[in-house]
Amino acid sequence: MHQPTFALLGLLLSLPATALTFQTRLEKAQWQVEGDQFECRLSQPVADFGSGEFVRKAGEQAIFRLSASERLLGQGQATLLAAAAPWQPGRGDINLGAVKVQLGSTPLATSETQAARLLTGLLEGRSPLVRHQSWQGDRTEVRLLPTHFAKAYAEFASCNTKLLPVNFEQIKRSQIGFADGVALDDLGQAKLDIILDYLKADPTVNRIQLDGHSDNSGNRLLNRDQSRRRAMAVFEYLKAKGIAEEQITLRFHGERYPLVPNNSASNRAKNRRVTITLSREPAAEEAPATAPNGEPAATS
Structure with a gap:
């Protein structure tokens, strides 16, 4: 210095x-x-x-x-x-x-x-x-x-006392779990009702993406069908509650993107899910669909 x-x-x-x-x-x-x-x-x-x-x-x-x-x-x-x-x-x-x-x-x-x-x-x-x-x-x-x-x-x-129970950051990416099968249980419906209450209060959130997933307990075709039916269960629930069909994008991935390794019953339960992604951004143009980790998505 x-x-x-x-x-x-x-x-x-x-x-x-x-x-x-x-x-x-x-x-x-x-x-x-x-x-x-x-x-x-x-x-x-x-x-x-x-x-x-x-x-x-x-x-x-x-x-x-x-x-x-x-x-x-x-x-x-x-x-x-x-x-x-x-x-x-x-x-x-x-x-x-x-x-x-x-x-x-x-x-x-x-x-x-x-x-x-x-x-x-x-x-x-x-x-x-x-x-x-x-x-x-x-x-x-x-x-x-x-x-x-x-x-x-x-x-x-x-x-x-008049505040909503959640804010946008807390629900913009949510998981709905499936204990078994493809039907929504009471907990899943309760989570969706909280999301629906927020959507009614904030109409600027106008895009909903649903990604269905499965564990690896079945064969590839069965797992894809399970993930599709889970995503459809959430889709139908939202639609029945007044969400416009054109606001919802539905995708399904089978067992391809597990949250955790499928090496135990509790882990397989975590992988049986639908991920809900909320957005305020309108789509200016259709972009290639990508899965949660950035890979091309399986949609059909």
């Missing part, structure tokens, strides 16, 4: 560390609730920074995240605290652990456990506090205030 570089580093290290706190004035602090069947949000704007918000997606628990209008936190780690209010003498801050800080408009997102503890702290009058320290020693803090939180939290809880 050249001597001027050492000199610059020494200068930086000799500069006094600074502390910067982002917090809305108490009289202006407010919580906002918005949401729908897919996501509920409970947020508080933070002056000159952006906002802090609890976000709960359908099928998941809430997380807490910061949204920033500018790059105000450096990449690295921050400490998350449920901080005691100044008017709560004798109460210490609760350290909820480290949180990764990354570049972008949403620099920080907590785990579900950390978010749950922040919510509990807010109900007790504590403040979510993010404390970030740069490698130069400069400290930046982002604090949300618990004022007027109870009423907003009740609205947030009410929004949560």
